Amino acid sequence: MFDLVLYLILILVASVFAGIIGSMAGLGGGVLIVPFLTLYFHVPIYLAIGASIVSVIATSSGSASAYVKDKISNIRVGTFLVLFTTTGAIVGAFLGLRIKNPAAIYLIFGIVLLISVLPLIKKIGEVNQPVNIKNDPIAERLSLQSHYHNLELDKEVNYNVSGVKSGSVMMFVAGILSGLLGIGSGVFKVIAMDLFMKLPIKVSTTTSNFMIGMTAAASAGIYFFNGDVNPYIAAPVAIGVLIGALVGSRLLMKVRGRTVRILFAAVIVVVAIEMLRSGVLLVGGMGLHL
C-alpha cells in the first residue's frame, strides 16, 4: 500500500509541474504529461496518452468557461471548425492504436513539441488587430464575422473571417495530432485561425480553448472504451494538471515580458529532445525500459 500511495502522490506532483510549465510557456497544461509519464514513470505511451487526453478536457473546459462568458471566443467559428478537428481526432486515435511500434509516436511527439515552441520565438499574432480582411464566401454564408471587446484598445472591435477552407484543412491536421498524441494541439488551432483565417489573436486563442474539449472527447472515448485510460494514472493526472494550469495562468498574469516564457519554452525543448532520443532508441531496438 505504501508504494501505491507514494506513486499516486508522485504522479500528482509531476502533473502539477507539467501543468504549470505547460501553461507558463503559453501551451496547454497537458502538453508535458505524456513525456513526463513515459520518460520518468516508464508508463506505456498509450496509457500516458489516455490519461493526458482526459486531463486536456478538464483544463480546457475550465478555462473556456470564463472566455465564453466574456464573449471573446467566437462560438460559431469554433462550432464550425470543431467538425474538422473531431473527425481528425478520430483518425488520429485510430492511427495511434494501430501503430504497434511506439517509436513513431515518440518521434512525432518530439517533433510536434519542437514546432509548438516556434511561435514563442517568432511570435505569431504580432498584429493585434488585423485590418482590411474580407469575409470569404463560406464565412459570409455562415455569418462568422463578429465583434469583441479589445482590452488594449479599450473598445468594441468588429472583425471578418477569411481563409475558411485552408483553416479547416489545418484544423483537420490539428485534430489528427490531438487524437494521436493525446494533446490539445491548441498551437495548431491558433495557427489555423491566426495565420489562415486572420482572426484577432485574442479571439483565436480563446476560440481554440473552446474547441479543445470537444476535439479531445472524440478520441478520449475511443481510448477509454479500449481500456487505455487507467484510473490509477488518470485520476492524479486530471487533478494535478488542472491545479497546475490554474497556478500557471495566475503566475503568467503576474510575469510580464517574454524572458520567463522563453525560459519555460527551453524546458519544453529539452523534453522534446528526450522524446526524440527515446524514439531513436526504440527504432534501434534497444527498448526504452532499460
Add this chain to the structure above:
Amino acid sequence: MSTGKERSFEKEKEEEEKISSKVLSFYLIWSVIISLSVIVIGLITYLATDSTGYLTVPVDILLRSYGPNTAVFPHYLGTITYGVLKFKSFAIIQLGVLLLILSPFGRIFIQVLIYARERNRTFVVIAATVFAVLLFSLYLSKYIH
C-alpha cells in the same frame, strides 16, 4: 440604414446570445467540478478502503496495465455501473473520468438546442453533425483494437 424594427431585432439577438453564453459557461464549469468531484470521491474511497475493488497487482504492474482485456480496472459501461453500485473505488474513478469525457457531448447538445431556439437552421445542422461525429467515435471504439 437600419430601420427601428431591424435595430430591435439586432438587440433581441444580442440578448439571446448573452443568455446562450451564460448557459454554456455555466455548463462548462459545472461539468468539470462535478466529474472531478466524483474522481476525488473515488480516490478517497481507494485510500480509505485500501482496495481498488479489482485484481490487486504490485505498483509496477499497475502502472503498465491497459488494453481491452485488463482485469485491473473496469472500462465498459456495464462493468463500471456494477462496480459503482458495489462501491468499488476504481469504478467510481472511472465514472468520474467517463463523465468528464462525455461532458463535451452534452455541451454540443445544448448548443443544438440553443441554435434551434435562435432559429439558426444552418448551425442547428452543423452542431448536430458534430454531435453525430462524437457519437460515431464511441461506436467506432468497438472496432479499433
